[in-house]
Amino acid sequence: MTVSNRMKWPENADHTAVPYYVFHDQDIYNREQDKIYNGPAWHFVALEAELLQLGSFKSTYIGDTPVVVTRGQDNEIYAWVNRCAHRGAEVCRHRHGVSEDGTFTCVYHQWAYDAKGDLRGVPFQRGLAGKGGYPKDFDKTQHGLRKVKVVSYCGAIFGTFSDATPDIETYMGEDVSLFFKRIMNRPVEVLGTTRQYIKGNWKFYAENSKDPYHASLLHLFHATFGLYRSSQEGATLINNDFHTVLWAKSGEEDEAALEDVKKDKLRTYQAGTYTLNDPSLLVGQQEFDDGISLVILTLFPSLVLQQIQNTLAVRQILPKGKDEFELVWTYFGYTDDSEELRNIRLKQLNLIGPAGLISMEDGESTELCHKAIVSDGDRTNVILMSGSETQSEGHLVTESAVRGLWKGYRKMMDL
Known part of the structure; x- marks a missing residue:
């Protein structure tokens, strides 16, 4: 399969300007099935x-x-x-x-x-x-x-069609495999599954799950109740270009950064304005010795593994053509969970999923992007938060992981 001239990446654009045709072009979608899904990936x-x-x-x-x-x-x-x-x-x-x-x-x-x-x-x-x-x-x-x-691998099953796919830990990279083993540290039990169809290209969601700072701006519940803010202690880790770990500690905030948030009067920071009729929703247990309360781990192209408070889940991204994908959420706990902890997990499932208090906006934002760029395939977006590099960073106000996604994507797709 050859790449038409129109599919050539814009000159001098590196990974900070992605042409919109990659989200809508049928030839690109067909090439993804060949190069990515039948290629050397897990x-x-x-x-x-x-x-x-x-x-x-x-x-x-x-x-x-x-x-x-x-x-x-x-x-x-x-x-x-x-x-x-x-x-x-x-x-x-x-x-x-x-x-x-x-x-x-x-x-x-x-x-x-x-x-x-x-x-x-x-x-x-x-x-x-x-x-x-x-x-x-x-x-x-x-x-x-x-x-x-x-x-x-640690109770998760991966498949590949290619004999050239490296072993799973080499494919993941050191940081990603470390955090994968951190969450999948012992046998798990499935608590439930939800499925949603999103009318947008699957790569918009791949971008979203590698973007740490949107959560402070898009998700009112996240920021208002302190589950996640970009002012919290955290990091953006990148392995092999497009596999990532975003982690944060709730309650561990940079006061100067938090003051900047307040000065900006962000729509999604409404601390003191809203309260919960049932505050027990946010009452959980500290499960990990490192104090990390949020992990979003992505393994390109199909997996998001998450810890948000006491909710544990895998999200599977399944393309259904260039204009739609299915997102399958599988929620789990550990087989040795106490009854109390299991009940906490079940209650906190209200935070995530298709109608989750901190995740329902992600599907909507994907559709907003997809609808708005239909006629502007040759134009590009702007991915310049925290510069133009693709390295790991010790903070959460960055798009470096999104740039890494496109760097790895171009290599695999030969664009």
Whole structure:
């Protein structure tokens, strides 16, 4: 696939000016499926906690390719493309479930596959009454489902189609793997799942989750009740260009920075103006010795792993074409949580998700951006907060991670 002249990155724009056509161009979207989703990247597909039983499965996607993740009768994890080798029909038609006998049968012509994706049964293979049937040299081992290479890392399962994908820790980078292991430090249990469709390009959300300072400006609840402000102690960590960790400590604020916030009279800083009828929503427990109360970890292109107060979740970004994506939230706690802590997590789930008190604006802002740039593909945005570099920084008033996203994206896409 070649890149047209129109797709060339603007000269001298580096990573501070992104052309809007990358969010709307169909050729760009097609190239992403080739270079990113079928390229040397790891894609989050499931938590092991979603596949506890032998024979359990989960249907999901890598890019726009449907895949199924399974736990075989041998207790190993497998994944394969959810497309029958016979005529291309969807094999597994359920999001979650358990195959008691470990097989998956296509409803169209009943070709049957095992948990590994190997073909096990073909109706009428030898015909009926000496008529019809497949050639004598028909070999079922040559007609299995397309396999996905998988790895389980700290209870999270990742898949890739490429043999060139580096090992998972090398792909993540040192800081990202450290914080990943910090959150996924012991076995987890799934508390629930929500799904939302957002009418915007998936890369707008990828930008959003790498942008630490928007949360002080967009999210009134965040800033007003002190869950997160850019004046808090925190950092922006970048590994391998487009994998990031944003962390902050609530209650640990730079007083001079907080005074600047007050002087600016920000719309989203309304401390003392609003109160909660149920203050227990924000009463939690300190779970980590480092005192960090917020972590937004992103692993390009499909995963956001978060800790916000006592809410723990993975967010899976699934593109549904160039103009829409699905965001799947899977909330979890630890299997050894006390009943009190589990109840805290369940109550604080009101903070996040499609209608979450501190996250509902992200979907709206994505759609606002997507609608506004439809006719201006050759124009560019401005990503200059805290300069033009892409290095890690010991504060939260920066767009360095967003610039890193586009630096890595251009490399992978060869733009």
